[in-house]
Ligand code: GTP
Ligand code: MN
């Protein structure tokens with residue numbers, strides 16, 4: 218069949234949306250067009266098709282019901298930051314931390330790539346909404362993709378389908394949606410057999426911030442291809458947030474319940490693969506404290522009428538790092554995925570139809586690695602890619618907070634910033650105020666991980682854990698943070714803290730046991746907010762006195778604890794030139810308030 222004799226299975230009465238779909242179809246020439254409905258029958262048909270194509274392997278129904286294993290092309294395993302562009306009209310609006318190309322030039326170039334790129338494939342149109350359909354202003358998107366893997370994953374990660382489409386149609390011209398175009402860039406000639414994981418060596422992940430549109434080409438990997446997630450909910454949404462006075466952040470949201478049944482909501486920004494999903498589903502080790510989850514990756518935060526900052530999670534699923542996840546580190550994630558309805562990418566496949574990864578219990582004697590090779594515990598290579606992921610419905614999480622379903626979100630009491638640092642950064646530091654907290658966020662540093670392609674373990678600045686996700690000039694983004702604090706009632710703003718679970722001892726081991734034990738840090742945070750816990754004032758902020766941190770039953774030496782909490786002036790002095798170099802990038806766009814904060818820190822360090 219050719220594109221001309223293959224009409225769309227359905228269309229839309231929304232003329233503008235239909236015109237865009239027609240335009241894309243004319244350019245990409247798919248064999249078929251299908252509108253994603255979100256129905257169960259559709260899931261069955263899609264997953265059957267993926268199994269037939271060899272992209273999916275169906276897992277054992279008794280172990281992981283309605284779940285699938287996928288292995289990507291070895292070249293397509295992570296976000297590609299060097300191929301990601303913010304194509305603002307004006308280069309200065311993209312800023313020094315993003316790649317830029319003139320939008321018209323980029324479109325010309327990409328139209329060339331998109332031309333005929335869906336030949337031999339089905340073009341899917343996915344109406345979706347990030348956040349709640351019932352929100353005052355629903356945040357619609359429509360993703361066009363030629364990848365069944367993307368459709369299946371989007372169905373898990375976002376609210377999609379007929380209901381969303383009907384609402385867009387109802388709103389007509391008032392419906393604001395982000396058009397998001399994706400292709401794996403692997404057209405099929407007549408009779409050409411498909412590969413398990415089609416993709417293209419040439420990749421572009423492009424945001425057009427003024428138009429609020431996304432064009433993605435060449436990759437099937439989550440962060441590059443599930444366009445509702447990083448591309449929309451962070452890059453495009455951060456631009457919307459700048460213009461409308463809110464925040465789109467790379468943050469988990471959790472609900473903390475004290476033994477006295479006091480409820481607190483905490484948001485936390487850590488760079489990719491630095492512990493958000495783990496903290497979001499934390500199982501506290503201290504008696505009487507309880508954690509419930511609202512989100513593990515993205516928070517949209519707006520000021521409520523009462524002056525407090527309210528957060529919602531725009532997503533509908535978890536797209537979590539698999540390795541290291543187990544019954545000890547994250548029992549709640551394990552229980553969520555064990556209920557099934559999940560997709561596992563680049564983990565190992567066991568001989569009995571289950572999945573396995575490094576760090577999971579019950580190491581199999583033999584498995585098939587993510588590269589499709591034989592794997593045994595003696596193998597030199599890892600069974601699973603370090604950035605292998607599970608994709609699972611959030612509603613299956615046993616500890617999902619009821620407030621997840623509230624379109625207005627939850628009022629945040631504390632914001633944590635954190636990174637992966639072997640040295641220098643103490644377990645927890647409290648900022649003096651919003652501005653100081655903004656400085657902490659703006660200078661946040663972390664060792665790079667496998668979540669993006671490139672070297673691993675290199676210390677880089679990752680402001681607010683948003684380095685790869687700020688959709689505009691990062692200097693303007695800092696200014697936005699400063700201004701939100703300036704205009705708000707300071708007594709109602711969340712308190713800001715800086716945490717580091719990853720400090721090492723002299724032998725290279727982690728000083729702090731982390732995971733469930735991080736509840737001790739959360740408790741200190743809450744007690745600081747309540748004015749109950751002691752702290753030492755240091756040049757970088759307030760850190761706990763060893764006695765103020767609840768260490769009852771903690772298996773850790775006093776010396777290690779002291780080391781984990783210590784502020785070493787020499788280490789911090791060494792940090793200053795790096796911060797200065799970082800700030801210098803922003804020139805006039807750096808808010809003067811942050812320069813004043815840096816000068817204050819230097820003075821306190823005696824520099
Ligand atoms: P993205 O989903 O990529 O944004 O990352 P994330 O921030 O959700 O990362 P995640 O929670 O999946 O953490 C990934 C890595 O951090 C795994 O290797 C975990 O084992 C490790 N990790 C998480 N929490 C802790 C902790 O408290 N201590 C230590 N030592 N490691 C941790
Ligand atoms: Mn993330």
Ligand code: MN
Pocket residue numbers: 493494513514536537538
């Ligand atoms: Mn995560």
